[in-house]
Amino acid sequence: MSDTSICCITCVQTKTVAVVERLGAFATLAGPGLHCLAWPITTVVGTLSLRIQQLDIMVETKTKDNVFVQVAVSVQYQVILEEAYSAFYRLSNVTQQISAYVFDVVRSTVPRIDLDDVFVEKHEIAQQVKAQLLKEMDEYGYNIVDVLVVDIDPARKVKDSMNQINASKRLRAAAHYKAEADKIRQVKAAEATAEATYLSGVGVARQRQAIVDGLKNSVNDFQKDVKGTSSTDVMDILLLTQYFDLLKDVGANTIYLRSGPDEVANLKMDLHKSVGQGGNRSKSTSFF
Incomplete structure (x- = not known):
């Protein structure tokens, strides 16, 4: 029988291995490069990639x-x-x-x-x-x-439910933080109000002290300038002056007072009685 095989050239790519069979049986593995095979006795039946x-x-x-x-x-x-x-x-x-x-x-x-x-x-x-x-x-x-x-x-419904649960947790946390912030604001506002009230009281006390000091200085200066006057006389004059200032601040357009030489003395006595009976009750009706 004559030899009818033909030399066949095959090329194997890099990172590839070729499986070679001879007459249907495994012969060898051909690596990358040029190979000469005796076809049809020897053939490449498949390749395997060595890549990942x-x-x-x-x-x-x-x-x-x-x-x-x-x-x-x-x-x-x-x-x-x-x-x-x-x-x-x-x-x-x-x-x-x-x-x-x-x-x-x-x-x-x-x-x-x-x-x-x-x-x-x-x-x-x-x-x-x-x-x-x-x-x-x-x-x-x-x-x-x-x-x-x-x-x-x-599933889509499950993801929606999970998102709702997560959103509810975040809303609850946000409400908690908002309530804490409101609480802090209220506490700070109360503290500010208390501090303002305290400072207002201090200011009123200082104002009254200043008024007392001013009256004291006025009495002393008046006694020095006008010989023979007592502190009681000076206080009576100041009391009358403040009384008239009060009537002016009340806003009355016209004030009617009794006239006569003895009316000023009577007015002074009425004021003394008002102060002695408790101070702040208004006796304005007795003057008219």
Whole structure:
């Protein structure tokens, strides 16, 4: 029988390994570069990429508190060069195999966790998936580089309810802080009022003291200038003057007083009686 084989040139790309068979049986692995094959006796039946690949999987499951969620898992895997034979021949569909293990681990882990804790423990879920995949996929010639839980998506109604609960908590906290602020403002206003009242009292006391000091100085000066006058006479004059000032401040347009030589003395006596009987009662009707 004559040799009918033809030299066939094939090129393997970088980060790729070609699987070569001779007469239907595995012959060798061809690395990157140019290769001459005796076709049709020797052929390239497939290639394997040595790059890191990513598989995105969406798993629907429920939590411990019976809330259905969509868990998005990203698996990064790579063919082990030394195990390329197993990676090519032992698995017909590597993505389906990885997906099956991811579904198994996620659906056995999440149902033991409440919804609120799922968001907190997503790293632990990813680590459990990675540990299971490393254990199972190593014998098939695949290395699991990393596993990430990239999203946890509850049902729309559940998310709306969670947002309402969060909004209610924030509104309650805002109301509490507003009440505390109102309380502080009221306390500060009361303290300011008390301080203002105190200072007003101090001012009135100082004003009265100034008036007393002024009257005292006026009496002393009058006695020095007018010989033979007593302090009582001076006080009577001041009392009459203040009385007339009071009548003016009341706002009366016209004031009628009794006239006569003795009326001033009578008016002085009436004022003395008013002061002696208690002071602030008005005796104006007796003067008219």
